[in-house]
Amino acid sequence: MAPRRAAARAAARRRILRGWLFSLPALIAYCGFVIYPLILGIQYSFYKWNGVGPSEWVGLANYIRVFTDETLLASIGNAFVLIAFFTIIPVASGLVLATLIRSMKPGPFSSLSQTILFLPQIIPLAAAGIAWSWMYAQTGAVNQLLNAVGLGFLARPWLGDFQTALPAVGLIGSWVLTGLCTVLFLTGIGKIDQSLYEAVRLDGASWWREFVTITIPGLRQEIAVLVTITIIAALSSFDIIYTTTLGGPGRATLVPGISIYRIGFTQSDVGLASAFGIVLMVIVLACVLPIQRLARANDR
Incomplete structure (x- = not known):
């Protein structure tokens, strides 16, 4: 029974690993096109920046302006x-x-x-x-x-x-x-x-x-x-x-x-x-x- 359980656990681990490998490209694409731009957007929201020149830290000033x-x-x-x-x-x-x-x-x-x-x-x-x-x-x-x-x-x-x-x-x-x-x-x-x-x-x-x-x-x-x-x-x-x-x-x-x-x-x-x-x-x-x-x- 023990060898069977070990084989079953090994097969389950292989299935999980294959699942991760198959989903890895989608995960990379999601992080590259959704998560990373979102993080950058949050970062930019705390600065005054024209998109080209140097940026200036303004804290929550941009958010205050949105609500006022x-x-x-x-x-x-x-x-x-x-x-x-x-x-x-x-x-x-x-x-x-x-x-x-x-x-x-x-x-x-x-x-x-x-x-x-x-x-x-x-x-x-x-x-x-x-x-x-x-x-x-x-x-x-x-x-x-x-x-x-x-x-x-x-x-x-x-x-x-x-x-x-x-x-x-x-x-x-x-x-x-x-x-x-x-x-x-x-x-x-x-x-x-x-x-x-x-x-x-x-x-x-x-x-x-x-x-x-x-x-x-x-x-x-x-x-x-x-x-x-x-x-x-x-x-x-x-x-x-x-x-x-x-x-x-x-x-x-x-x-x-x-x-x-x-x-x-x-x-x-x-x-x-x-x-x-x-x-x-x-x-x-x-x-x-x-x-x-x-x-x-x-x-x-």
Whole structure:
């Protein structure tokens, strides 16, 4: 028995060693492209540096400026507003659309609807932003449609209006992310035991009760994943804003990603840009980690 145990332990050690060897390249790449830049960013955040000349130690001055500068605080506020468009609307719409598509009979229309809904997800965000900026123009498709249905009094330069610029940009994010939410929810609904639906229908339950008591509880993991992804997309948004408004008009659509870009590359203040980037990372973690913890707690 002893030789067998020794052989089993040796085999287990070999498997562990092979696992480490196989994962070593990925670990090296992760450290080189994620951990090392993060450490450098933290280091730079304590200095005043233009990226070329000598640096000057300023301690926490950059972080204090992040939390006292009205422009930077306004960009954080705009990012939280975008959560309503990047998270709430796509997740809610995806739930409803997935339920409706799932209730259809399998066929060409069902497959075509899934493909159409997912198409925005595979379009580069920069291209989507450019296309929507044309549609939002004074003579663009949105205003032409409003004029065609007798709502011409609502027409305006949507991205140039202080009141509508941020919601208009947010709706682009909703359009892009709704397809991803729908497809993932469709996959999740397919894993729910169909006998649960049959039992509820035998009890004479309505569509709404079936949706609330069976579908939503069965999609807890998918909801947690999508809320996490979309919140990160809202707080770190850059491509859509850059290609549509560049943070304007004024600072109506200014978000942390644009602020960091301006501070680092236009104002050449690498220290402040790094500090703002670290603050943004902490904000993202503070929003995402409780969601993940809650999702794991509900599965126990």
